[in-house]
Amino acid sequence: MKLRIAIQKSGRLNEESMKLLKECGIDLGNGINKLKAEADNFPIEVFFLRDDDIPQYVEDNVADIGIVGENVLLEKDKKVKLIKKLGFGKCRLSIAVPKEQNYKGIKSLNGKKIATSYPVILQNYLKKEKVKAEIHEISGSVEIAPGIGLADAICDLVSSGSTLFMNGLKETETILKSEAVLIGNNKLSKAKQEILNKLLFRIDSLRAAKNNKYILLNAPNNKLKEICALLPGMKSPTILPLVEEGWSSVHSVVNENMFWDIIEKLKAKGAQGILVVPIEKMIL
Numbered sequence: 001m002k003l004r005i006a007i008q009k010s011g012r013l014n015e016e017s018m019k020l021l022k023e024c025g026i027d028l029g030n031g032i033n034k035l036k037a038e039a040d041n042f043p044i045e046v047f048f049l050r051d052d053d054i055p056q057y058v059e060d061n062v063a064d065i066g067i068v069g070e071n072v073l074l075e076k077d078k079k080v081k082l083i084k085k086l087g088f089g090k091c092r093l094s095i096a097v098p099k100e101q102n103y104k105g106i107k108s109l110n111g112k113k114i115a116t117s118y119p120v121i122l123q124n125y126l127k128k129e130k131v132k133a134e135i136h137e138i139s140g141s142v143e144i145a146p147g148i149g150l151a152d153a154i155c156d157l158v159s160s161g162s163t164l165f166m167n168g169l170k171e172t173e174t175i176l177k178s179e180a181v182l183i184g185n186n187k188l189s190k191a192k193q194e195i196l197n198k199l200l201f202r203i204d205s206l207r208a209a210k211n212n213k214y215i216l217l218n219a220p221n222n223k224l225k226e227i228c229a230l231l232p233g234m235k236s237p238t239i240l241p242l243v244e245e246g247w248s249s250v251h252s253v254v255n256e257n258m259f260w261d262i263i264e265k266l267k268a269k270g271a272q273g274i275l276v277v278p279i280e281k282m283i284l
């Protein structure tokens with residue numbers, strides 16, 4: 001029994017999807033070809049597909065799970081479930097107009113022609129905003145549509161905004177914030193669900209590790225209590241005596257978001273020789 005996962009064959013999500021599997025300890029070294037790959041050390045089979053096709057394959061039970069952008073998930077509107085947001089492939093789906101256009105809010109789009117590869121999401125948005133515009137669906141290079149007189153505005157994926165800028169466009173509305181997500185078939189067998197749970201456990205361990213750092217420092221014994229109060233750790237900090245009388249070594253785990261704040265407070269309490277080390281995996 002193998003869990004079948006569909007990932008993008010080539011494009012912006014391919015590299016990060018492969019990296020995620022690798023960091024989960026899944027070794028696709030052997031048996032990799034253009035269409036699919038099998039791992040020797042985990043019951044998983046990887047299918048390489050166009051991202052647009054992945055939701056359909058997962059709904060149809062050709063693949064059990066898949067990785068796609070939320071934008072694709074919403075556009076395709078298939079009967080699959082969103083299992084987990086993965087934290088990469090971040091972008092937004094936005095409306096942009098030529099920069100010289102006198103844009104006064106979403107109502108300016110009434111009666112206009114908007115080019116997009118996301119007609120479903122755009123249609124829902126326009127309906128919600130009570131705007132009547134004509135949607136012109138094109139499959140690629142949406143950003144050139146206004147320049148060649150095909151549309152008055154576009155609705156497209158943006159990350160840095162440099163493509164819009166280079167095409168003389170300005171971003172006016174953000175419709176959707178998107179990132180890569182793990183999706184799954186609605187009726188996974190018990191055996192497949194168990195494999196999926198193992199995979200999810202590994203993904204969670206990776207993500208927890210990325211958000212935390214291992215910290216080591218030397219502390220004078222008379223300040224230990226105050227210093228430990230700043231370092232919650234996974235259970236509580238570890239304290240080891242130093243050879244030098246009156247000093248201890250303290251080990252703990254801190255959250256990246258609180259990191260600089262804590263370091264300053266630790267120094268103020270007399271901590272010395274502070275080392276901060278990345279964590280590879282963290283089992284919660």
Ligand code: ATP
Binds near residue numbers: 009089157178179
């Ligand atoms: P395919 O050949 O698989 O159909 P594609 O050309 O449709 O590929 P890509 O451009 O590789 O797709 O983008 C894949 C996904 O990457 C997008 O659906 C989106 O979720 C995400 N993404 C992240 N940043 C951006 C960006 N700046 N522009 C476009 N997509 C982005």
Ligand code: ZN
Binds near residue numbers: 050051052
């Ligand atoms: Zn695509």
